[in-house]
Amino acid sequence: MEGEVVLLDFWPSMFGMRTRIALAEKQIKYEYREEDLRNKSALLLQMNPVHKKIPVLIHNGKPICESLIQVQYIDEVWNDRAPLLPPNPYQRATARFWADFVDKKIYDLGGKLWRTKGEEQEAAKKELIECLKLLEGQLGDNPYFGGKDFGFLDVALVPFYCWFYTYEKFGRFSIEAECPKLIAWAKRCMQKESVAKSLADQEKIYDFVLHLKKALGIE
Amino acid sequence: MAEAEAESVVKLLGAWLSPYCYRVIWALKLKAIPYEYIEEDLSAKSPLLLQSNPVHKKVPVLIHDGKPISESTVILRYIEEIWPQNPLLPTDPYEKAVALFWIKFADDKSPSISKLYRSDGEEQQQAAKECWEMLEAMEEEGLMEGKKFFGGDEINMVDIAFCSVAHWLGVIQDFAGLKILEPHRFPKLSSWILNFKSVPMIKENLPDTDKMIALLKRRREMLLAAKSN
Numbered sequence: 001m002e003g004e005v006v007l008l009d010f011w012p013s014m015f016g017m018r019t020r021i022a023l024a025e026k027q028i029k030y031e032y033r034e035e036d037l038r039n040k041s042a043l044l045l046q047m048n049p050v051h052k053k054i055p056v057l058i059h060n061g062k063p064i065c066e067s068l069i070q071v072q073y074i075d076e077v078w079n080d081r082a083p084l085l086p087p088n089p090y091q092r093a094t095a096r097f098w099a100d101f102v103d104k105k106i107y108d109l110g111g112k113l114w115r116t117k118g119e120e121q122e123a124a125k126k127e128l129i130e131c132l133k134l135l136e137g138q139l140g141d142n143p144y145f146g147g148k149d150f151g152f153l154d155v156a157l158v159p160f161y162c163w164f165y166t167y168e169k170f171g172r173f174s175i176e177a178e179c180p181k182l183i184a185w186a187k188r189c190m191q192k193e194s195v196a197k198s199l200a201d202q203e204k205i206y207d208f209v210l211h212l213k214k215a216l217g218i219e
Numbered sequence: 220m221a222e223a224e225a226e227s228v229v230k231l232l233g234a235w236l237s238p239y240c241y242r243v244i245w246a247l248k249l250k251a252i253p254y255e256y257i258e259e260d261l262s263a264k265s266p267l268l269l270q271s272n273p274v275h276k277k278v279p280v281l282i283h284d285g286k287p288i289s290e291s292t293v294i295l296r297y298i299e300e301i302w303p304q305n306p307l308l309p310t311d312p313y314e315k316a317v318a319l320f321w322i323k324f325a326d327d328k329s330p331s332i333s334k335l336y337r338s339d340g341e342e343q344q345q346a347a348k349e350c351w352e353m354l355e356a357m358e359e360e361g362l363m364e365g366k367k368f369f370g371g372d373e374i375n376m377v378d379i380a381f382c383s384v385a386h387w388l389g390v391i392q393d394f395a396g397l398k399i400l401e402p403h404r405f406p407k408l409s410s411w412i413l414n415f416k417s418v419p420m421i422k423e424n425l426p427d428t429d430k431m432i433a434l435l436k437r438r439r440e441m442l443l444a445a446k447s448n
Contacts, residue, residue: 050324050356064316066323076312089300090286096293101274134274 003060005030008044010037012208014107015067016055017159017198022071024194025150026078068099071155084152092152098138098145099156105131106160114170114209115218125171129178136182143188150192154185158195161186165202166209229254230282232268234261235426236434238329238383239291240279245379246295248420250302292326295376307376318377321361321369325380328353332383335391336439343395350388350399354408357384362407367414378415384408385415390431 007023007030009016023030035044035054047056047063056063057070064073075084085092109131112124135157138145145153164175164186176183189195213219231247231254233240247254259268259278271280271287280287281294283301288294299307309315331353334346361369369377378385384400389412392399402409416422 050360059313062313064313065320069316069319069323072319073312073316076315089297090283090288092300093288093293093297096296097288097290100290100293 004058006033006058007031008033008035008041008047008054008056008058010035010054012200012205013054014159014163017162017200018067018155019055019057019070019074020198021155021158021194022074022084024198025082025084025155026074027081028074028078068103068156071152075152083149084146084155086146086151095145095152098135098153101131102135102153102156102160106157110160110163110167113167114213117219121171125173128167128171129173129175132175132179132182136179136185139181139185144185150189154189158186158189159199161190162199162202162205166206169206170209228284230257231255232257232259232265232271232278232280232282234259234278236431237278238387241382241424241426242291242379243279243281243294243298244424245382245421246298246307246376248424249307249374250298250305252298252302292322292380295322295379299376307370307379309375318369318375321377322380324353324356324361325377325383329383332388332391335395335397336435337442339443343397347397347399350392354384354400354405357381358405358408362411364407368411374415374418374421378411381415385412385421386425387431390428391435394432394435 005023005028007016007019009020009032011034020032033041033043035041037054040052044054044056045052047058048054048065051065053065055067055070056065057073058064059073059077064070071084086095106128109124109128113121113128116124138153142148144150145157164183168175190199229247229252231240231243233244233256235258244256257265257267259265261278264276268278268280269276271282272278272289275289277289279291279294280289281297282288283297288297295307308318328349331346331349335343335350338346368374369381388400400408400412416425
């Protein structure tokens with residue numbers, strides 16, 4: 001069942017982190033390969049010819065692209081341990097809806113916080129806080145988005161936690177002040193080994209973004 | 220004798236022009252699931268819609284036993300799980316992952332099609348470029364030689380997800396006077412479109428082209444006027 005598992009990834013990618021967490025939750029042994037996105041490997045271009053993006057999960061030589069699809073694939077193939085998707089169809093639909101919401105909103109809005117200034121940045125900050133509050137509302141009194149147990153939506157969102165520091169520094173605000181329950185949830189997730197070892201260090205992310213801004217010529 | 224009105228178990232809130240709504244209609248019909256269709260006026264959204272999809276306030280919304288599900292792809296996955304007859308996704312996990320990849324691709328790229336009528340000048344050129352790239356990827360990587368549909372011999376969720384390419388793109392590009400979907404450049408795709416629109420369930424459930432053009436024309440005029448103000 002295990003076969004050969006390879007992950008083509010890039011250390012600061014929140015999307016790659018989702019797949020790392022899923023693999024760790026299921027205790028799957030795999031080969032991690034760091035890609036240089038300015039000089040993409042022949043393997044990456046061959047395995048993801050449509051988008052040429054990471055992460056790419058390669059299982060027994062066959063590629064699976066898109067992080068949430070990888071997480072669902074991992075959950076389905078290694079279905080004998082640590083289930084990630086909830087047991088009933090309506091709960092699964094809810095988890096997928098909110099994971100889609102994270103994809104549609106958090107990445108772009110967060111990106112605007114460090115890529116833009118002035119009014120555009122302020123508007124992005126305001127909208128990001130609204131989106132995080134909406135997500136926080138979904139937690140209710142549960143320890144995780146999956147309810148009692150860590151699940152699909154937790155995996156989808158928690159990688160952004162290591163980027164919050166960067167968003168906060170550029171946006172000059174505190175996410176904890178705005179969404180205390182969300183930060184409590186994130187810290188609870190970080191207690192899990194699968195999450196702690198998959199997320200990047202938040203200060204390294206900040207340094208990476210500073211370098212990236214210089215390289216892109218963004219003030 | 221007064222009869223209590225039977226509460227429909229499955230309701231679909233939709234808008235006749237929306238390709239995303241047709242995805243759901245086709246899935247429901249292919250699986251022979253009875254449902255009540257409620258047409259929404261998107262310029263005056265109903266309390267039911269706003270209450271059922273407070274996050275995005277968009278159609279389609281499926282309401283099953285009173286519980287709302289939003290986002291067409293999420294709805295399709297839900298329908299597939301609740302009503303497994305006439306399956307629309309492969310059961311093999313790898314094949315399913317490939318299908319889901321193309322469904323996501325359709326989701327991510329389809330908005331460029333409506334941008335064709337919502338914009339002009341450089342913005343429209345950019346949208347045309349994006350559409351071209353989407354078609355190229357489908358032709359070169361998505362469609363296998365000798366396969367009638369993305370689903371093989373029968374249509375599946377991937378074919379359904381590419382509804383905008385199958386019907387809306389042709390109508391919109393003609394209306395906008397653009398030539399993007401050229402048969403000689405996209406032979407496999409053009410075949411696929413003909414095959415897809417020949418499937419009786421699809422053929423009988425497509426929005427009327429003339430009505431589409433009339434509405435697109437009105438929308439385009441309004442959008443461009445709003446931009447120049």
